[in-house]
Amino acid sequence: MWITAAGRVGSLAYRCFTCEFGLSGRNLVEANSLGIGRLPAAFLTPGSASFMDFLSDHQPDLLPGNRQLPPMQGVVEAPHGTTIVAVTFPGGVVLAGDRRATMGNVIAQRDIEKVFPADEYSAVGIAGTAGLAVEMVKLFQLELEHFEKVEGAQLSLEGKANRLSTMIRSNLGMAMQGLAVVPLFAGFDVDRDRGRIFSYDVTGGRSEEHNFAATGSGSVFARGAMKKLYRRDLSEEEATTLVVQALYDAADDDSATGGPDVARRIYPIVTVITDDGFRRLTDDESSEIARSVLARRLEQPDGPRAALL
Amino acid sequence: MSTPFYVSPQQAMADRAEYARKGIARGRSLVVLQYADGIVFVGENPSRALHKFSEIYDRIGFAAAGKYNEYENLRIGGVRYADLRGYTYDRDDVTARGLANVYAQTLGTIFSSAGEKPYEVELVVAEVGETPDGDQIYRLPHDGSIVDEHGSVAVGGNAEQISSYLDQRHQDGMSLAEALKLAVQALSRDTNGTQREIPAERLEVAVLDRTRPQSRKFKRIVGGQLGRLLETDGASTEAESAEEPDEK
DSSP: OHHHHHHHHHHHEEEEEEEEEEHHHHHHHHHHHHHHHHOOHHHHSSOOOOOOHHHHHHHHGGGGOOOOOOOSSSSOOEEEOOOEEEEEEEEEEEEEEEOOOEEEEEEESOOOOOEEEEEEEEEEEEEEEEEHHHHHHHHHHHHHHHHHHHHHSSOOHHHHHHHHHHHHHHHHHHHTOOOEEEEEEEEEEETTTTTEEEEETTTTEEESSSSSEESSHHHHHHHHHHHHHHOOOOHHHHHHHHHHHHHHHHHHTTTTTTOOOTTBBBEEEEEEEEETTEOOOOHHHHHHHHHHHHHHHOOOOOOOOOOOO | OOOOOOOOOOHHHHHHHHHHHHHHHHSOOOEOOOOOOOOEEEEOOOOSOOEEEEEETTTTTEEEEOOOHHHHHHHHHHHHHHHHHHHHHGGGGHHHHHHHHHHHHHHHHHHOOSSSSSOEEEEEEEEEEEGGGGEEEEEEEEESEEEOOEEEEETTTTTTHHHHHHHHHHHTTTHHHHHHHHHHHHTBOOOOOOOOOOOGGGEEEEEEETTTSOOOOOEHHHHHHHHHHHHHOOGGGGTTOOOOOOOO
């Protein structure tokens, strides 16, 4: 109807009006079909097994990468997580993190948790802006679980690592403003029957690390410690001790990394992934390791000595 | 020369219901039973890849009889609904009641809209609680109604006969092996009352096990574990119902 009306000379304003009216009318109908309670068509459309793909079709505003940032000057002050370390051993991989979050020169949180299970056979540890990182991990866990439920099979470890890469890349805009998220991903590869570690940079670049890896502000010191202490034939117990030693050395030289807090009973989070799946050491187990490391450091503050030649 | 003929709404609905019921009756039946530690799903399914039972969320399982492509679509819709809800709010805010409602609205709208073919499916949505009192089982027929079930429920071709058989014999607090045995007995009765044998390879079995330490309680029971459960006699089954190593 309105096309014929628009055909007349001088009815331009009228056409624009109907055009807008038509659009808002359609939105109303869509809102109503949600109101009835029926699953919207997007839910019943066969397609991708990815939850993120579904979100970007159905509710793109919920995806972290789609947020528009207001223009601003300088760096945003927000809590940052610090050091994460990972070590492989025959039969699995250990992923651990300290408990400190800092905001500038202030300790924002003493007991933050930065290592999370991603699914049954993998875990992710996060350094960088804590708020964004925790959200990223939540979405990553859901992405893996969603795929598993829809497809009836797990993603390969490489597939999981690539998925995380995509998520970091979508955060690039934030990273440019100082809100970077840099995780460390570790998992047990059931196809290859060994533990594997993947590290990332802010642009989502992914690289597989062999033997050991670290990320975050204390990573330089942690990597130095692991370089001297790592052996290929570590047992699970030795590997968990090694990561606590490395975190101790990181806390020793980096002010943003927290050491074991004996007074408050806050100890590093240590997780182990083997072919039995993901397991987080209990508070008792990790305090046991931290206390024995601490006891030896009272005699030898710089930790165990490696051979000179 | 054609005369436009009048079909009463009652007749139109009855025809659609008949169509959907016939479609559902072509498939094999499946049963969902409460047992001491959770809820067990049992069905006859020769396919290893096309499942009748599936995980929707931490404590929620899904079972469907009827046309595969239609219930598979609904299943994926349910997974998307649950995951989106859990992501927007919290994992605890995803409930079987909410999901059953959404399914009922979806099935009901499709059933009563003249432009769409009614879905030939019957669904069961079950949620395992902290205790047996907290268990919820909802049956969703093709027309969008919801039936709140307790103890046992059967859907599919021979559902009425199977559910009356189960109602007479199902008890609260059965062990997993007992419940599984009862389910297999019920499924292997033919319409004329004769008993036939269903081999373990043709059974699809899954549980929502409240004793599982993980937050995701759904687990398929396959291979050796299923064989062991079917062999044990009802009396000595306490140890069997405990958590067994996952066989993936």
